[in-house]
Amino acid sequence: QVQLQESGPGLVKPSQTLSLTCTVSGGSISSGSYYWSWIRQPAGKGLEWIGRIYTSGSTNYNPSLKSRVSVSVDTSKNQFSLKLSSVTAADTAVYYCARGEGSGWPYYFDYWGQGTLVTVSS
């Protein structure tokens, strides 16, 4: 059974960089054909796809966030990470990591982390 767990600071100051890590257990992050993804949800609002890194290492990002987002993978630790720069209060949300599966767009998310709340405030 694949499990994902987010970790990182729960509080980030405005203009700084938000950094989160997702640890995958129950399977190797480098095996199979999966889209390791980040999704966020502001309080009381809907889901927003942030970006993903494919098993091959290729990345895709939400165009609205592309200039500020980076997703990377560390296969030795079975982890993938999110960096979001120049954050503002609008970036305050619960951040989820998830595994995407499927033959290309639009892949679906079959495993999710429990989510971690990140608040942007001074």
Next chain:
Amino acid sequence: QSVLTQPPSVSGAPGQRVTISCTGSSSNIGAGYDVHWYQQLPGTAPKLLIYVNTNRPSGVPDRFSGSKSGTSASLAITGLQAEDEADYYCQSYDSSLSGLVFGGGTKLTVL
């Protein structure tokens, strides 16, 4: 404002059937892109409910079914139960936005 439009809320009595619509356009559902559905219980992460329009993952009751036609998709829930009270989201891909998109979500209330 999502490119996939869902009703903000639906409700039904136990045992009844409800449907949740997900209306898109020619750049997403109408372009042939698949639709997936998620259930989010209060305070928890979303859970995959339907994938590739009509398929249920193992463990999802057959009370849940999905369909797709033209520029829209629908999620149907029959034999409504109290435990079905949750938020439901559709998801697809939009070629104009060049990325994955979610519907705004629908809150299901079991009366």
